[in-house]
Amino acid sequence: MFEEINAYINQYTLCDVEEVKFFNSLLQHKIIGKKTFLLQEGEICKFEAFIKKGCIRTYYIDHKGAEVTLQFAIENWWVSDIASFHEQKPSRMFIETLEDCELLLLTPETKEKLLVQVPKFERMFRLMVQRNLTRLQERLFQTIATTAVEKYLDFIERYPTIPQRVAQHYIASYLGFSPEFLSKVRTKLAKK
Amino acid sequence: MFEEINAYINQYTLCDVEEVKFFNSLLQHKIIGKKTFLLQEGEICKFEAFIKKGCIRTYYIDHKGAEVTLQFAIENWWVSDIASFHEQKPSRMFIETLEDCELLLLTPETKEKLLVQVPKFERMFRLMVQRNLTRLQERLFQTIATTAVEKYLDFIERYPTIPQRVAQHYIASYLGFSPEFLSKVRTKLAKK
DNA sequence: CAAAAACATTGAACTAGGACAAGAAATGAA
DNA sequence: TTCATTTCTTGTCCTAGTTCAATGTTTTTG
Numbered sequence: 001m002f003e004e005i006n007a008y009i010n011q012y013t014l015c016d017v018e019e020v021k022f023f024n025s026l027l028q029h030k031i032i033g034k035k036t037f038l039l040q041e042g043e044i045c046k047f048e049a050f051i052k053k054g055c056i057r058t059y060y061i062d063h064k065g066a067e068v069t070l071q072f073a074i075e076n077w078w079v080s081d082i083a084s085f086h087e088q089k090p091s092r093m094f095i096e097t098l099e100d101c102e103l104l105l106l107t108p109e110t111k112e113k114l115l116v117q118v119p120k121f122e123r124m125f126r127l128m129v130q131r132n133l134t135r136l137q138e139r140l141f142q143t144i145a146t147t148a149v150e151k152y153l154d155f156i157e158r159y160p161t162i163p164q165r166v167a168q169h170y171i172a173s174y175l176g177f178s179p180e181f182l183s184k185v186r187t188k189l190a191k192k
Numbered sequence: 193m194f195e196e197i198n199a200y201i202n203q204y205t206l207c208d209v210e211e212v213k214f215f216n217s218l219l220q221h222k223i224i225g226k227k228t229f230l231l232q233e234g235e236i237c238k239f240e241a242f243i244k245k246g247c248i249r250t251y252y253i254d255h256k257g258a259e260v261t262l263q264f265a266i267e268n269w270w271v272s273d274i275a276s277f278h279e280q281k282p283s284r285m286f287i288e289t290l291e292d293c294e295l296l297l298l299t300p301e302t303k304e305k306l307l308v309q310v311p312k313f314e315r316m317f318r319l320m321v322q323r324n325l326t327r328l329q330e331r332l333f334q335t336i337a338t339t340a341v342e343k344y345l346d347f348i349e350r351y352p353t354i355p356q357r358v359a360q361h362y363i364a365s366y367l368g369f370s371p372e373f374l375s376k377v378r379t380k381l382a383k384k
Numbered sequence: 385c386a387a388a389a390a391c392a393t394t395g396a397a398c399t400a401g402g403a404c405a406a407g408a409a410a411t412g413a414a
Numbered sequence: 415t416t417c418a419t420t421t422c423t424t425g426t427c428c429t430a431g432t433t434c435a436a437t438g439t440t441t442t443t444g
Binding site for chain 2: 420423
């Protein structure tokens, strides 16, 4: 049940058996079907979810009604709206399963319990957020500085398994352009 | 000397006098003139700098030679290349003073010492990075989903003091468009 | 397995913003 | 206080990406 997540945390902190046991005891196991919302705009995010199985997408809706995908998360990733989760304030985003999923959840309460009992997890979460931040800085830079073709090529190189798992227009909404244009980019690349 | 930074950390954690003293003892005071690089691409970032006085900008240079500004930092903000600092690997970015500055610096060593001696600082740094991440998520969304006019209006509302302190073309490079176009946006807005 | 729904492709007309060039204004250094 | 440098503005032409609409394809569901 906990192999994947324990392997994950081991990348960040070395814990003894008791600590790992305690950590595992706090996790809530959840199975959920595809095309289901874990969070919708306006709700308060009650979870940080580790994905054991499946694929999840987080996105915003802009004032013209268009979706902007923030993240695709697959096995061994975490999903949450960090701001909403930590400050327990209404979220601006949607979190939706794209496939049937198997998740392990922390709640604000269990996370807090964990951090109080085993403070070394503070460091792990800090490092996780730091990586995330670094990645997002790169992505912002790319979004501003590169062309559609470059963005697409970088995406399929960086996340080679995602295109096989999610609809193409979701990828367009991640890269920041229209589905039609992504289609044109792809045919252009295919011709070469 | 330490009023500002101690007020800053008090927002995040309550420390007793001894802890604060220890924290302060680790900080290195630095005065540095304007138009000076604290970090250049390829170098390893040796600091996290708290700004007591002055204004600093961090930016990337893309493969066409154009600058993309990641952050303007002023009094009571921190600047660093987090990825380079923590992993002690070469940076992709430039950090440059725009005004004469007075800084308080942590190095990888002093930060580590602090975290070992006073682990509650782990939490503070985690929360700092989390806020940063949240803000960057919003900014990415905005970059993708809004027009130049909207971006500019949001910028001057969010950071009203920055336009008086930095050259306009830096703001353009933050917002992700050309200086000429920002100028046109501004004249258009002025006419209304 | 058929019908419906969701998704992808292609083309034509359009637009937000870019690139370039030239001049005006501000800042700064001696 | 002048000359040089940097910054800002304005105009013209150009292009990457959008929008809309039509058609084809794949997936889902009853």
